[in-house]
Amino acid sequence: MTASEGATIGLAIRHLAMLLERAGIDAPLRESRLIAAHVLQLPPARLTLSEHEPMGDAMMAALLSAAAPRLERRPLSHILGRRAFFKNEFIVNSDVLDPRPETEALVLAALAPPWSTVLDLGTGSGAILLSLLAERRGARGMGTDLSPAALRVAEANAERLEVSARATFGLSDWFSAVTGRFDLIVSNPPYIAEAEMAGLAPELSFEPRMALTDGADGLGAYRAICAGARAHLVPGGWLMMEIGWRQSEAVTALAAEAGLRDVSVLPDLDGRDRIVTTRA
Known part of the structure; x- marks a missing residue:
């Protein structure tokens, strides 16, 4: 034409x-x-x-x-350079996971209890952490990731949302470089099993593999997060994690084994198990 x-x-x-x-x-x-x-x-x-x-x-x-x-089949967000998530638009590129609508359930769950400090493990674009800080004006938070390129995107998004003064970012393999304790820990870790990767939508082949799978059974991140959570939460602090919709039984068992309490599962907007919440 x-x-x-x-x-x-x-x-x-x-x-x-x-x-x-x-x-x-x-x-x-x-x-x-x-x-x-x-x-x-x-x-x-x-x-x-x-x-x-x-x-x-x-x-x-x-x-x-x-x-x-x-x-x-490259994701639309890579063409537009942005993605709407929760109440804001975020810079998105091939260095970070494209924020999904179902992850907004984690933001909503995290906004329910009171807290003033938050740690986001595997922050990627920073969509979860920065959405929380944008809503809690007096709160401070830290986002960690294994990808320096992802952290640069998160920092740019923090500036975009004008929360840079309250957000810090660090290169860390889960808790390896994290010090101190937090009122809240959130994470949307890689939870797709290696055996499931071949059946995913073509768009996902353009996203960082390390943000999608642990290369094994999809539970490796939850084992690390649950094992380290109590050492990085204040007494009574919350841990909230996004899960694959068929992983609730396995992840709640890991939380219980790690000595966490008040374990519960929340659905996303489609009614599927999506968020595991628990406390120190």
Whole structure:
């Protein structure tokens, strides 16, 4: 499709949606509109008002170029450079896990009890930690990760949300470089078993492998976190972890074995087991 064929913004969006649908994208029209808004530098809501405007050849080429990675199933957030999560937008790239809507259940659970200090293990983009600090204006927190590149993204997001003064970040293998105790520890660790990796959506192949799997049974991170939690929580402090929806029995058993108490499981918005909460 070219401008000489009478292309308009609306026709270009529908043409791209057709290509996305052929590539197996679940919501092709929605994603086409988001990519078009990104390329045209327009708010998505403005696209409807601009649908009948002509789409020049250069802009059409830019649109198809921007969409090319998505047609190869690279995550949409990598094209847009951002992802909406909880109440904010976060910088996202291939160095960090793309924040998922189900992880918002962990943020909601963590906002229920009182706390003033929080540790986020495996922080990635910082979406969990920074969402919590944005809601608790007097709180302070630390995010750790094994990836220096991920920590740079988290630091950029802290600046974006204007919470840098209350957030610190450190390179750490779970608790290895963590000192002190916290009121709350949160984590969305790699919980996909190695045997399950081959069956995942194509988009996940573009995300950091270390953020997805432990290379074994998917429970390695929980063993480390549960074992070290009591030494890094204040008495009565909370540990909250996202889990795979079939892992609640295994993870609650690990928490109990580690001497943690008040172990419970909370669902995500789809009603699936998603969060294990427990206390020191």
